[in-house]
Amino acid sequence: xxxxxxxxxxxxxxxxxxxxxxxxxxxxxxxxxxxxxxxxxxxxxxxxxxxxxxxxxxxxxxxxxxxxxxxxxxxxxxxxxxxxxxxxxxxxxxxxxxxxxxxxxxxxxxxxxxxxxxxxxxxxxxxxxxxxxxxxxxxxxxxxxxxxxxxxxxxxxxxxxxxxxxxxxxxxxxxxxxxxxxxxxxxxxxxxxxxxxxxxxxxxxxxxxxxxxxxxxxxxxxxxxxxxxxxxxxxxxxxxxxxxxxxxxxxxxxxxxxxx
Amino acid sequence: xxxxxxxxxxxxxxxxxxxxxxxxxxxxxxxxxxxxxxxxxxxxxxxxxxxxxxxxxxxxxxxxxxxxxxxxxxxxxxxxxxxxxxxxxxxxxxxxxxxxxxxxxxxxxxxxxxxxxxxxxxxxxxxxxxxxxxxxxxxxxxxxxxxxxxxxxxxxxxxxxxxxxxxxxxxxxxxxxxxxxxxxxxxxxxxxxxxxxxxxxxxxxxxxxxxxxxxxxxxxxxxxxxxxxxxxxxxxxxxxxxxxxxxxxxxxxxxxxxxx
DNA sequence: CGATCTGTTGACTGTTATCAACTCCGGTGG
DNA sequence: CCACCGGAGTTGATAACAGTCAACAGATCG
Numbered sequence: 001x002x003x004x005x006x007x008x009x010x011x012x013x014x015x016x017x018x019x020x021x022x023x024x025x026x027x028x029x030x031x032x033x034x035x036x037x038x039x040x041x042x043x044x045x046x047x048x049x050x051x052x053x054x055x056x057x058x059x060x061x062x063x064x065x066x067x068x069x070x071x072x073x074x075x076x077x078x079x080x081x082x083x084x085x086x087x088x089x090x091x092x093x094x095x096x097x098x099x100x101x102x103x104x105x106x107x108x109x110x111x112x113x114x115x116x117x118x119x120x121x122x123x124x125x126x127x128x129x130x131x132x133x134x135x136x137x138x139x140x141x142x143x144x145x146x147x148x149x150x151x152x153x154x155x156x157x158x159x160x161x162x163x164x165x166x167x168x169x170x171x172x173x174x175x176x177x178x179x180x181x182x183x184x185x186x187x188x189x190x191x192x193x194x195x196x197x198x199x200x201x202x203x204x205x206x207x208x209x210x211x212x213x214x215x216x217x218x219x220x221x222x223x224x225x226x227x228x229x230x231x232x233x234x235x236x237x238x239x240x241x242x243x244x245x246x247x248x249x250x251x252x253x254x255x256x257x258x259x260x
Numbered sequence: 261x262x263x264x265x266x267x268x269x270x271x272x273x274x275x276x277x278x279x280x281x282x283x284x285x286x287x288x289x290x291x292x293x294x295x296x297x298x299x300x301x302x303x304x305x306x307x308x309x310x311x312x313x314x315x316x317x318x319x320x321x322x323x324x325x326x327x328x329x330x331x332x333x334x335x336x337x338x339x340x341x342x343x344x345x346x347x348x349x350x351x352x353x354x355x356x357x358x359x360x361x362x363x364x365x366x367x368x369x370x371x372x373x374x375x376x377x378x379x380x381x382x383x384x385x386x387x388x389x390x391x392x393x394x395x396x397x398x399x400x401x402x403x404x405x406x407x408x409x410x411x412x413x414x415x416x417x418x419x420x421x422x423x424x425x426x427x428x429x430x431x432x433x434x435x436x437x438x439x440x441x442x443x444x445x446x447x448x449x450x451x452x453x454x455x456x457x458x459x460x461x462x463x464x465x466x467x468x469x470x471x472x473x474x475x476x477x478x479x480x481x482x483x484x485x486x487x488x489x490x491x492x493x494x495x496x497x498x499x500x501x502x503x504x505x506x507x508x509x510x511x512x513x514x515x516x517x518x519x520x
Numbered sequence: 521c522g523a524t525c526t527g528t529t530g531a532c533t534g535t536t537a538t539c540a541a542c543t544c545c546g547g548t549g550g
Numbered sequence: 551c552c553a554c555c556g557g558a559g560t561t562g563a564t565a566a567c568a569g570t571c572a573a574c575a576g577a578t579c580g
Contacts (some may be wrong), residue, residue, distance in 0.1 A: 095495055139396060456535090525579100531574090533570075537565080546557090
């Protein structure tokens with residue numbers, strides 16, 4: 001399903017939300033954009049900025065933080081194929097700081113182009129709207145995560161979410177994902193202290209649910225992690241288009257989840 | 261700004277999001293709906309339900325909870341004029357439980373009618389989209405609230421948000437609001453235990469930031485509460501259409517906020 | 521090859537959860 | 551009219567989870 005052009009991850013993501021035709025994909029390839037590279041913890045957008053373009057993530061991870069000093073709370077994370085600031089297409093104000101977690105490659109697309117694209121392709125217009133709704137559902141799930149889980153299950157749930165979203169765009173198929181972010185980043189996303197994040201990760205390692213060495217992270221026991229986190233991917237709202245063996249395994253794992 | 265018909269609060273809300281003409285308001289008054297009353301802690305929608313209508317709140321409060329047993333985490337609260345399940349208009353699946361906090365009056369409007377309305381009035385279509393984006397922003401703010409504040413400031417921030425949103429539709433202008441919900445409800449919304457919620461409320465009372473007797477709640481020192489909670493209403497995304505004395509006071513209070 | 525960032529560990533503190541008992545209030549039925 | 555009942559609010563004692571401080575080890579990079 002790798003289409004080989006810069007927006008292939010975005011195409012995967014959109015195709016998981018709505019039925020896209022070859023014409024729709026063709027329109028995507030012709031979309032003009034500016035490619036930019038960012039270093040770890042570099043700010044891409046800052047609170048109060050004006051914006052007339054969207055930030056499409058091609059490689060790496062981005063995070064929204066409410067403060068860009070040292071350890072501002074992370075309110076969401078973007079993976080490749082995401083449009084991190086899609087909402088600015090509809091309300092062009094930046095109420096947070098968009099920070100790269102590790103090196104990242106992004107494509108800036110003018111709002112104007114996305115609006116033209118929406119007019120020419122109802123399917124893409126619909127997919128963008130569903131992407132917005134999906135972001136909302138993810139945000140609601142973060143509220144649940146912070147509100148009703150302890151540090152261990154919170155971290156486990158976050159890892160499940162990131163992995164599932166990566167698999168959605170063809171990454172992390174073997175439960176091995178690049179992890180350029182630091183333990184402090186994980187702490188900021190789970191709202192725990194960096195020290196406690198460290199101990200939490202050690203606990204996950206001890207349970208053989210996580211290997212994290214250097215900049216690679218592997219999940220040796222996906223069903224186990226899913227069970228611990230009580231992770232149910234339904235909220236991601238994906239059509240689960242291409243059922244690969246890995247996704248079948250993930251599906252089987254889901255059946256293992258103990259009902260709340 | 262009370263227009264005197266059933267949807268007046270919705271009209272207020274929409275008008276705060278986009279410029280509405282007399283024709284737009286006229287279309288609203290003609291919208292068919294079914295009125296229903298719900299008792300305290302009664303479920304309006306349940307996880308997994310199918311839905312072909314939206315639930316517009318006329319009176320009272322609604323909450324989304326992830327479990328409807330006893331004390332499931334509350335992920336958001338609706339005030340009059342809100343369409344609690346607006347997202348089902350775009351993706352018709354219910355991923356949570358919609359519960360009344362105290363007695364509530366709602367109007368059910370078929371999705372079909374809202375879609376026709378959107379087609380006939382671009383302004384209302386736009387306002388609905390901005391309402392969705394606004395809900396998203398509120399959700400993001402709940403993530404921040406749970407992630408970066410302690411019990412006292414969390415409760416204070418929630419009170420500020422509810423008050424500001426009520427004022428947005430012409431309620432609680434004198435910082436006196438009906439509070440049919442229990443301390444346990446507040447606890448579920450702040451993700452603290454009911455016992456600790458009680459102690460937190462007492463602390464707010466001791467600081468003269470809150471009077472809560474019976475089913476009425478008053479805020480004697482709005483600037484003080486805003487300062488404690490570091491509440492900045494900007495995220496609500498309102499056009500702040502009708503500047504009343506009370507709202508002017510609120511604006512002055514906002515200037516008092518200590519920068520983060 | 522030192523500077524700096526990240527990860528790791530131990531000791532201590534503090535906020536919040538949990539448990540249990542009790543009060544207060546509004547309603548309900550005898 | 552009163553006794554009773556259940557839900558909500560209140561209080562104290564104790565325990566668990568997580569935050570903070572401080573020091574050090576290891577890696578990475580100029």
